Amino acid sequence: MSEYMARTLFFTSLLYRTTTEHKRAVAEFCGNVELCRLTEQVVFSDPYKVSEYNHWTSPYLDRDAEAVRNDNILKLEVAELKSMFCERAQALIHGDLHTGSVMVTHDSTQVIDPEFAYYGPMGFDVGAFLGNLILAFFAQDGHADEGNDRKAYKEWILRTLEDTWNLFHKKFTALWDEHKDGSGEAYLPAIYNNSELQLLVKQKFMKDLFHDSLGFGAAKMIRRIVGVAHVADFESITDASKRAVCERRALDFAKVLLKERRKFQAITEVVLAIQKLHA
């Protein structure tokens, strides 16, 4: 998945393309407005207002859902993410890159369901995938029983979370290095002409992308708990009170992640925060 994200996002961005190619492609995908609107509604709007489409593990999470609707700081931050989703044509994104869109066998990984694709912020794809992994982590306690405490699986999920970002970072910046003297017009080689500066712009770009990814990932976690479509990881916990406990932990973490995403400097800090909350 790191390879998929690094390649699709890099090669459709201004790091690789001229602005002429970019604007032509952006215009082409502006037609996909109906599915963008659906995302705007289910990710950035419905969870933050009363909506007939919302549902949650009731009555356990009634007050949690209400708290989301009444959280001014959360809604302020969500507005910034929504603006980015609607206005920023950074790369051709999948637009619905949850783990259910990824088909895996031992020797092959395939991504399906590209109908939401359009030019948007890279962090929306990266965050969708990371957010789904975090949801899966928080769901495991609801599936634990005497025969299997799920501890090893939980550790595997956190390791995968960390590896996914780190590998994505590595592959993305490697593509950037490889093509830095190519036709991409974001950072012209005649201007970004010394290694110190090249490092500076790369660090800034990746830091911003990391924070965008955490923000979008958190927004997608929230909508999977109090919005319209939920995830199998939680839905398959049959005991509702047990499910609610797991969901509340995930929701509380997502709120912190969304509001304080800029405080995280590395994915290890996110993993530590999850472990701390969950101890």
Added chain:
Amino acid sequence: MSEYMARTLFFTSLLYRTTTEHKRAVAEFCGNVELCRLTEQVVFSDPYKVSEYNHWTSPYLDRDAEAVRNDNILKLEVAELKSMFCERAQALIHGDLHTGSVMVTHDSTQVIDPEFAYYGPMGFDVGAFLGNLILAFFAQDGHADEGNDRKAYKEWILRTLEDTWNLFHKKFTALWDEHKDGSGEAYLPAIYNNSELQLLVKQKFMKDLFHDSLGFGAAKMIRRIVGVAHVADFESITDASKRAVCERRALDFAKVLLKERRKFQAITEVVLAIQKLHA
């Protein structure tokens, strides 16, 4: 001009429009890629590299122009502004809103030359106008003589700078208030449903727009001193050494403004910084 900017930017943004209308309009203006590319080159690229199109008051500013080309932090910040210019479809902007595009009589103000128009960041228009006023301010000492020290005119320019932003802010937020329950989809009334939150989102939006405007304004000042097309305010100073002194002051201020734009909380602070530098 405040009225013009407030109305054109507000009514073509997601504060007033649905995302369906917005995406359709964005696609339409993606065709104007050649003039966008010209702006990218003359504003965000040429001044920061050796280019046959650049010129400046030589030999006086040779080292100043070289310093611009070697300023890593400046180039890091310029990259962020360029990304915003290329990727962020916030509103239909004029794209070349320097003071020469504004025709004024006693009872009428008309804006001409809309050929650069496309969907871009609002701050590019606001900044272009503010930046031109600041350039005009710094040019006055080159025109002062025994008969006219230009002091009153300089004060008028700074007052106009302050009034332009403040009036723009007032008119823009008034339009927002007036249409807050309309069809604009950035901040849905069902979500942004209390006055504290409405104030928060407005403050954040206007603060970000202010900083964008200062950044773009500074970038346009720099390109008017060491890039291809200069301004009459400076060009009409016939004594080259005198002109260079004025231009250097403007350039030094623009560099500070671009790099430290986020430190300014209000336009009065910008005016104070100009006065301090110029004392």
